[in-house]
Amino acid sequence: MATQNRAARLLLRLVGRFITPARFIAGMAVVCFLIAWNRDIALLYGLSSLLLALLLVSWILPIWVLRNIRIHRRQTGVARAGASLQVSYRFISESPLYFLAVAETIPGAERQEHFIPRTDLSEPVTLSYEAPRRGVFVLGHCEVTSSWPFGFIRQKRRVPVNPVTITVVPRVYRIARLPQPHAEHAVAEGADSFLSRGMHSEFAGVRPYRTGDSLKHIHWGASARRQEMVVREYHSFDRPSWLMVVDAGTGSSIGDNEDSTLEYALQIAASVMEYARSHNIRLQVYVNNATTMRLTVEPGTHDIIEHLKALAAVQEDGRQSYQSAIVSALAEQGDVPVLMTVRRDSQEISPGQAGGHLDIVYNDASFTQPMGRYAEGWRQVNPGHFILDLHRLSSLSQVLAS
Template sequence: MRPTTRREPPPGRSVHVTREGAWWVAVATAMAAIGWYKTIPPLLLLGYAMLALFALNAWLARRQLRGLTATRAAHAPVYAGEPVRVSLRLRNDGPSAATAGVRGSQLDQLFENVPAGGEVERGETRTFAERGVVGGEAPRVWADFPLGLVRFEAPGTPGGELLVLPALGSVDLVGFRRWVRREAGVEGRSRRQAARAAADRADLRGVRDYRPGDGLRDIHWKTTARRGEPFVREYDAAPDPELLLVVEPWLPPAPTPADAENLEAALSLAASVVRAWCLAGGTRVTVAVAGDDPVRRSSTPSEAAARFLLAPLATLSGSDRPAPPDPIGPAARSERVVVSSRPASPLAAALGRATGRPFAAVSPADAPAWYQAGPR
């Protein structure tokens, strides 16, 4: 930010005397006073010399800040409990080498002898136990070189926040797929509906001669009657389904600590499913987050894609009336799942009515056999 006049420091700049500096000034003043009162020239000169060093320290510290810019290094989102290196950068556009420190949330680093025109990065490995946002506000660059008696501070460049995603558990993807197909697949439907659902997943290529082991429902009766021998339908290989996962962050109007814990557990379950699907590769993933500000993201599967898809969960807050995005996503050729913080969520039935496709619903209270929650 720019100063309003030449005489005023830029907003956010500050200067203060350190504890050592306060003692230094007190001792120097006492020595000068005693030397003047008792007429002891060496003591008087020593007091004056100490005060002069104090002033020199203030001038040098302020000079160190000229041309220094502090920033946070950008990071991809991380999962709660995942080690990550959090770094600060200091760039020196001044005329000479500088020694200064940079203080940001979670970090305080000293940069010694940063060359003119150079940039140095320093950091530490940290682990964050809870989801959320780390940093974002501007770091502070400070200098008290060389004696540490007076410290000047100035704001750095904001940004470089770190998104901490929900903690991960382990998912048996084969068991998950089997559960989805049982819950939102052909269970409870007629054979004709089941056959129609199967046909939706593949394109009809033509007909061929019947072979032992072919299903009776695949027989093409018109061709069989015309030719006098059995013929069956032949399909192209059915494409693997995509994943459509809807996150419902439900909380009652007056949530208890147990309600908040259920929300965190539901977000961890959703994050674990999405990451397991993305690591397995294959088909596209869509994550729809219900809430006061609904979000929908889609991507082809990869480790980076999982973090992109789950980024909205880092700052997600609960709602007693979470609304899903509209449109919800590709329901026709997807495994459709609602992950909710409440058991028997009505959102799954509502989405089923809206799309004409059934949705499976799961919450942490259901304790699904295919999911193991991680340590908290």
Template sequence: MRRLWPLTVRGTGAAVLAVACFVIANEVGIVELMYFGILLIAVLVASVASLYLTRRTDTVTRSLSPDVATVGRDSLVTVRVGVRTALPTAPGTWRDTVPKGLSAAANGVFPALGSGLRGAERIVQLSYVVTGVRRGIHPIGPLQVTSTDPFGLARRTTVFGERTPVTVAPAVVDLPALTNFAGEAGGTLHTTNNQLGQGADNLIARPWVAGDSMRRIHWRATAHRDELMVRQEEQESTPEATVVMDRGVLRFSPEAMQAPGTDPGFEAAVSACVSVVSRLVHDGYAVEVIDSDGTVLAERMDGGDMTEVEGMVNQFASLTARRDDHLGKLGRVFAGVMTGPVVLVVGRFDPADAETVASVAHHSTLALLLAVSPVADSLERAAELGWHAAAIDPEGDLALAWSSAAERGVSHALR
């Protein structure tokens, strides 16, 4: 905000003293006081003029490291200010405007600059640390620089209107691996092998049996084993997993549909979703993220490709709830197919919902349910119908809920 009054407290006192000198000189006829008052006014005018003649800022740019901020983590903001000035300038102060979605002490001392007679641009680099507070896209800026003259009589506050949008991604919690279910759920740590008899993924040798073509004899293995061996192709299949993020606003609060980061329950669900995807992709699953009606929220990510996960997390920075409730359609999405692990992340969840999604558990090698606001005995009912269920809390430990649900089938540890 610009200050309309250009004088500091010291300068204001000098102006008051000058006026008093004029009044007293006029009343008592002391000419010297008149001269002193004129001198004070001249000094004040020179002080104000020096601020407007010495510094001109042309450019303000910002960079963030890392490029995308994350809720609960620190990022370094570097501000580069291009300054042109023909005369030396005194030091001042600076303050960058930080929105509510970020937290930072964005202020400091703006350095003094020496004389630049040719008016060449000089770069002043400022930096501060920001912490992600609320998911979304938040603009940093404008930058305010306040300068004072060498006598401290006048000030000038300059506002540079350039703003820099900063993306704040949801927090990714490090979840434990589903070690108790790796073989059952089909992770690539326990890759499924299909014996095909043709193909060229991986060649192995097996003993010859009647009916095998002589063209497939593996002569090197035959010489080593001293018996006829034939080539057998082994094909590795990458297991798939599906993460369902139910975005129905009726299961959260109306704020969840208006802007990211406004509803704690929806934020807990988004964080749980991206954390589960990160865990599954890390463990080798090819993961697809969908809404409860089958709408794709993130394209299929290959197992082990954490770069794709990072892109999905950044994409979810602007995810909001939607008006319609489609949880009842989830059964149709998986009807007639058998798939790997299915993880359902939902807000409010009641016993009737448990009946609605019961069929999904029978089409999955491992069905996990994470509910932000379970009602009554809905989690117990879901567990009876084949789900491994857990209640997650915005202030609780997601990793504990994740592991305890997988081990015991249902968990209220964090409620």
């Protein structure tokens, strides 16, 4: 019985692949015509004519619907790698549109199609697509088909549509906690000695009041002048600034596409920026690509979406070595920051004059032999130096959240 059921399902699958509704109706029209010709039955002539008319209408009307259609599209919201991408479509036509299908090919994903039973010309239609890859892409032609009114025959037409730039930002993972390295000399050489005698912060400026701010930090004079509540901000010397250097040098990454050390480094950088924002830490991300990108998160920053969009455009085109980029980034800092690096274990670096070092190291061998046993997790080298061992199959969402 089970064998018969499998054979029946296979037969139905084969029949369904080659016998479409349009072919079935055309076959029925031919059969009715031949029977009517042989038996001289007028009713079958009429039925054959009706079926042919049905096919003719199903073939012509979709072309009529698509003849003057135009589409304007744009990205809405923020698209994150591995999540959904929202594209808004505004259809411009002289008549209502029915039974449309819109298909797009997103880089890194297969062709994706959406069926729209009815289109309201006065309101845009927002469709969701899978966005597996980080990057900045241009969507050119999209495929539009119509099967109105009966759904038997689909007609496709290249309709005028505007190219649209799509930005897919890196994935952001929740970081539960980062090690706090302690350098041997917390205050940089030559710093004001007054700050080292128990004074742990200095006045930096004012900013608008936010819910949860302490009333003792309100600057009443500035609030009166601006006619809005403002609070004092301070530079903290107990919580030093952080510097993260991302290696985007030409040929420095290993792995393919989204499974490469550059992509992992950008995901970690995005996650660290969100961590800095939520913990009011000053962070600068230095990317040694062709233009040497510098992204700074200041304490009190509300969101980092513009920084994430900048990371989306990073290409592996830098001309500096990773060690040179670290030296250049440290030289630009006004104080001694905590340094974060993401590198391969075959890359030798020297952190130089940093106020601590968080070193994230990927095992090279894991990219060619991913099923091997490799170390994973944080380990402390000395009070100012922590290493996070990772490999090709490490789950950043689990490692960073632990």
